[in-house]
Amino acid sequence: MSASPAGGGGGKQTGSKGKGKHAKSPRMSSGGGAPSTVKKDESNSVAAKESSLNNQPATSANSQQNLQHPACAASCEGAQGGSNTDPSKDQSKQAKAKKPKAEPVKKPEGGEGGEQKSKAQLKAERRALQEAQRAAKEAKKKEAGGGGNETAAPPAVKKETTAEKPKAKAQPTSQPAKKVKPKEMIKDAPKGETEEEMWARKEKEILAKSLKIDNNILNLGFQYFYHRVVGANARCIAMLAELREVIGKYKTPPEKELCRDLEKSLLAPCITYINYCRPLSTSMGNAIKYLKYHINRIPSDMDDRTAIGQLQDVIDTFIQENILKASEAVALYANSKIVDGDVILVYAASSLICQVLKTAHVKGKKFRVIVVEGRPRTEGKSMLRFLVRCGIPCSYIYIGSATHAMGEATKVFLGAAAMFSIGDMHSRTGNSMIAALAQAYNIPVLACCETYKFTDKVQLHLADSNLHARGRDLIDPGPHNRPSVLLTSPEDAKSSEGSGSGGTASGPNLLNLMYDVTKSRHITMLVTELGMLPCTSVPVVLRRQEDLVAEV
Amino acid sequence: MTNPGDSTAVIMAAGMGSRMTDLNTECPKALLPVGRYPMIYYPIRTLEKSGFAEIIIITRQSCQAQFASALTPGMVPVKAKLEFLGISDQEDAGTADSLRLIADKVKTNALVVSCDLITDGDLLDLMSVHRKNDSSLTVMLSQLPTAITADTVVPGFKAKQKNNLGEKISIGFEYSNVEHVVYWKAQVDMEDELVAFSKKFLNRFPCARIQSSWTDCHVYLIRDFIIKYLKDKGELSSLQGELVPLVVKKQMSTFHPAKLQEEAGMDSPNGDLKLDKKKDLVDYAGETCNKLSHTIKSLSLTSPNFGSNEDAAQKDLIRCYAYRQTSGFCVRTNTIAAYAEASKQMPRLTSQFFLPKQTAFQNVPENTIIKPKSQVGADSMLGENVEIGEKVSIKKSVLGKFCRVGDGVKITNSVIMDDVSISQ
Numbered sequence: 001m002s003a004s005p006a007g008g009g010g011g012k013q014t015g016s017k018g019k020g021k022h023a024k025s026p027r028m029s030s031g032g033g034a035p036s037t038v039k040k041d042e043s044n045s046v047a048a049k050e051s052s053l054n055n056q057p058a059t060s061a062n063s064q065q066n067l068q069h070p071a072c073a074a075s076c077e078g079a080q081g082g083s084n085t086d087p088s089k090d091q092s093k094q095a096k097a098k099k100p101k102a103e104p105v106k107k108p109e110g111g112e113g114g115e116q117k118s119k120a121q122l123k124a125e126r127r128a129l130q131e132a133q134r135a136a137k138e139a140k141k142k143e144a145g146g147g148g149n150e151t152a153a154p155p156a157v158k159k160e161t162t163a164e165k166p167k168a169k170a171q172p173t174s175q176p177a178k179k180v181k182p183k184e185m186i187k188d189a190p191k192g193e194t195e196e197e198m199w200a201r202k203e204k205e206i207l208a209k210s211l212k213i214d215n216n217i218l219n220l221g222f223q224y225f226y227h228r229v230v231g232a233n234a235r236c237i238a239m240l241a242e243l244r245e246v247i248g249k250y251k252t253p254p255e256k257e258l259c260r261d262l263e264k265s266l267l268a269p270c271i272t273y274i275n276y277c278r279p280l281s282t283s284m285g286n287a288i289k290y291l292k293y294h295i296n297r298i299p300s301d302m303d304d305r306t307a308i309g310q311l312q313d314v315i316d317t318f319i320q321e322n323i324l325k326a327s328e329a330v331a332l333y334a335n336s337k338i339v340d341g342d343v344i345l346v347y348a349a350s351s352l353i354c355q356v357l358k359t360a361h362v363k364g365k366k367f368r369v370i371v372v373e374g375r376p377r378t379e380g381k382s383m384l385r386f387l388v389r390c391g392i393p394c395s396y397i398y399i400g401s402a403t404h405a406m407g408e409a410t411k412v413f414l415g416a417a418a419m420f421s422i423g424d425m426h427s428r429t430g431n432s433m434i435a436a437l438a439q440a441y442n443i444p445v446l447a448c449c450e451t452y453k454f455t456d457k458v459q460l461h462l463a464d465s466n467l468h469a470r471g472r473d474l475i476d477p478g479p480h481n482r483p484s485v486l487l488t489s490p491e492d493a494k495s496s497e498g499s500g501s502g503g504t505a506s507g508p509n510l511l512n513l514m515y516d517v518t519k520s521r522h523i524t525m526l527v528t529e530l531g532m533l534p535c536t537s538v539p540v541v542l543r544r545q546e547d548l549v550a551e552v
Numbered sequence: 553m554t555n556p557g558d559s560t561a562v563i564m565a566a567g568m569g570s571r572m573t574d575l576n577t578e579c580p581k582a583l584l585p586v587g588r589y590p591m592i593y594y595p596i597r598t599l600e601k602s603g604f605a606e607i608i609i610i611t612r613q614s615c616q617a618q619f620a621s622a623l624t625p626g627m628v629p630v631k632a633k634l635e636f637l638g639i640s641d642q643e644d645a646g647t648a649d650s651l652r653l654i655a656d657k658v659k660t661n662a663l664v665v666s667c668d669l670i671t672d673g674d675l676l677d678l679m680s681v682h683r684k685n686d687s688s689l690t691v692m693l694s695q696l697p698t699a700i701t702a703d704t705v706v707p708g709f710k711a712k713q714k715n716n717l718g719e720k721i722s723i724g725f726e727y728s729n730v731e732h733v734v735y736w737k738a739q740v741d742m743e744d745e746l747v748a749f750s751k752k753f754l755n756r757f758p759c760a761r762i763q764s765s766w767t768d769c770h771v772y773l774i775r776d777f778i779i780k781y782l783k784d785k786g787e788l789s790s791l792q793g794e795l796v797p798l799v800v801k802k803q804m805s806t807f808h809p810a811k812l813q814e815e816a817g818m819d820s821p822n823g824d825l826k827l828d829k830k831k832d833l834v835d836y837a838g839e840t841c842n843k844l845s846h847t848i849k850s851l852s853l854t855s856p857n858f859g860s861n862e863d864a865a866q867k868d869l870i871r872c873y874a875y876r877q878t879s880g881f882c883v884r885t886n887t888i889a890a891y892a893e894a895s896k897q898m899p900r901l902t903s904q905f906f907l908p909k910q911t912a913f914q915n916v917p918e919n920t921i922i923k924p925k926s927q928v929g930a931d932s933m934l935g936e937n938v939e940i941g942e943k944v945s946i947k948k949s950v951l952g953k954f955c956r957v958g959d960g961v962k963i964t965n966s967v968i969m970d971d972v973s974i975s976q
Binding site for chain 2 (some may be wrong): 087120215218222224225226227228229230233234235237238241319324345348349352354358379382383385389390395
């Protein structure tokens with residue numbers, strides 16, 4: 001999880017909505033200052049211990065909840081695709097988290113003596129009531145054989161989605177109304193849905209979720225889902241281009257203000273849909289933030305035409321300044337580091353690195369490029385095609401032999417999808433390997449990134465972000481010879497010949513990660529349009545951006 | 553339900569049924585009953601299922617009234633709003649001419665369906681293929697029709713009719729992406745035994761698979777710029793026969809954005825491109841591109857245009873894809889054999905076509921009068937108000953409305969129209 005404070009115990013995780021509120025409110029309810037908060041904390045933990053004893057008569061529904069949560073959690077990883085944690089780590093965390101959450105809630109009456117019902121206890125009672133009702137409903141649903149775990153699951157999903165938003169929000173029970181999508185998405189989760197099934201289901205539902213969404217956005221969603229538009233810059237520009245069109249068609253309904261309604265009725269569904277098709281990249285997220293900021297600043301007395309024109313201009317300038325021109329600036333700065341005779345090593349493909357290399361070549365520098373390829377996306381081929389078209393001498397090598405390539409390389413250029421605030425680089429899986437290897441060989445690693453991709457988030461571990469693609473892509477020995485040891489789903493079992501496993505999913509679960517985190521210590525220099533910076537300057541740039549925005 | 557996304561749905565019902573003339577003397581082909589409903593109801597139903605709320609139906613002007621009366625919601629459970637447009641009877645109009653009628657109504661795509669297609673395939677899958685590949689023309693192909701009508705005995709013919717060779721189309725698919733259509737040639741258009749491929753084609757698609765077992769279901773999802781092109785160029789008259797092969801061929805064209813401004817002379821590389829501002833299909837495609845779309849394509853890592861210049865020639869502007877229906881039911885009832893077979897199979901398929909809650913659909917409606925000792929098989933369907941005499945056995949047949957069947961009659965494997973009396 002990104003940046004979750006190491007709060008005491010699994011139960012007091014800030015991510016858990018219900019629990020978070022529960023845990024924080026005693027601390028945050030100011031009034032009495034330290035002693036009273038300490039007392040409430042104690043009472044909390046006392047309650048926890050007591051109710052852990054009281055938990056024996058806990059209903060079967062409750063324990064079922066607990067049992068299924070790990071399963072939910074594990075497959076929620078797949079279903080959510082958002083900022084989720086590593087399955088194995090999270091399972092245990094979640095299991096721990098679930099139990100303390102359930103237990104204090106299960107307090108039947110008042111808990112301790114009941115003299116002074118503090119806010120926390122009242123809440124706990126209400127929570128207990130809700131949980132009891134929910135459990136009863138669940139039990140009923142279980143008999144009906146329905147998806148009773150929906151109610152159990154949203155808390156789990158909520159936990160994960162809000163892992164990065166430590167603010168514990170209000171009602172967990174309002175989730176069924178608001179978060180219909182996660183619920184629908186994980187309806188099948190308790191059955192132990194495999195990743196394959198999830199992708200198959202997503203493919204079907206991708207259209208089903210698309211009511212009232214503009215045609216252009218639908219097309220875009222499909223392009224994202226099927227990986228037709230790939231790459232931080234491309235995805236961002238594609239999204240902005242479509243949003244520009246969609247905003248152009250917008251008309252403020254009567255009695256509503258453009259600045260509020262546009263975002264709510266038009267942007268929010270589009271963005272949710274795009275996110276569902278493929279989770280937003282940092283570049284896209286930052287662009288949306290920028291756009292929303294400008295939407296909010298539209299004065300309420302401005303008429304539609306001007307406002308829409310203004311917004312479209314905003315989008316255009318963003319694209320021009322932050323993406324296109326910034327790329328050119330990065331290319332210029334990077335060029336100063338390329339000398340004749342260089343052997344430049346690049347990993348997979350990056351539109352920015354392409355520009356860097358093309359500019360250098362056009363300027364007449366003599367260098368050659370080694371393209372290191374990573375599976376399964378084999379984007380290096382696109383890079384190779386581009387280089388050949390440019391006329392730059394290049395070689396192509398698989399990442400497994402990267403050590404060999406390092407012997408020849410003099411510089412390494414890596415393209416980033418995002419830069420975290422601690423200076424780590426978020427990019428395609430494999431970049432971190434290259435960077436670490438290069439550093440071991442004392443080869444300078446230059447990461448190129450436009451500043452609009454800087455984010456104040458922090459990601460500690462590559463598997464923290466669950467942005468992944470179809471597991472099946474990892475193994476592709478051809479249409480007919482999938483080895484049976486790698487069978488991942490019953491359909492595969494049936495379709496391949498001579499499979500003895502008899503229709504059960506017996507192979508390993510494949511996880512096809514798309515992104516990884518390159519530590520800042522492996523990166524020599526960060527090239528941005530503001531110049532060449534050390535990786536540690538990322539927060540400085542971010543702060544400067546904020547200041548600039550505040551000035552305007 | 554679902555979002556068809558701004559596409560205009562059109563049903564081509566102006567055909568004269570040239571391959572089943574015996575049946576078409578009084579009733580237009582599209583209104584021939586299949587099962588209990590007129591033939592045209594089935595494409596309407598398929599479109600409704602995919603979320604279209606408005607459908608345009610193009611018919612001959614003389615039959616327009618007949619259609620309107622046959623398709624009133626009272627008679628036939630139609631939920632969508634139907635708009636009837638007529639083309640005049642005099643001209644020998646083809647499907648492309650019909651499309652020109654509605655050219656102004658097409659905003660993003662036109663979904664053209666023929667009236668004789670009976671299928672339970674999901675048109676949404678067709679649209680998915682269209683969307684994900686950003687295709688200019690998506691067709692629906694199926695191998696099911698030939699399987700279904702393979703061994704039917706055609707009524708009225710002594711010998712079994714050979715599978716009409718004229719209908720076959722050779723379709724080529726790219727090996728790596730089986731949905732991408734790269735070659736399309738009807739067998740009637742092939743003059744010699746030899747087929748020629750240009751070097752350009754082989755460079756672009758080094759590995760292609762050509763098959764002729766696919767039936768074109770005549771469901772086309774056509775982009776707006778192709779409709780515009782159709783409107784401007786009056787020569788094309790048939791969609792299936794002329795437009796589709798043309799678009800498939802034009803995939804090879806390259807779009808030169810800069811040259812559009814020049815006065816191109818005879819030495820222009822694409823000879824047929826510009827002479828007096830004559831525009832080729834590719835130029836129509838280029839006009840519709842968002843100004844950023846080329847940038848996006850050049851930045852996207854998986855696109856074939858990755859890293860290309862702003863003003864480079866674009867090769868990939870026109871794309872044709874195909875959606876393959878591999879399971880379920882699909883048949884084109886444009887020949888007598890197919891029509892008969894579809895009618896006969898209808899009783900079996902009613903559950904697939906009609907949701908249980910829609911119409912209480914019984915193969916034998918309640919107001920049928922069946923005298924004792926008569927049997928109506930489960931795979932038969934009777935129309936309303938049918939009277940059946942004694943000792944009658946009806947198997948695997950479809951009877952229309954108001955039929956009178958005398959005593960002791962055996963009906964097997966037949967399609968009987970409305971108002972028919974069969975005596976002992």
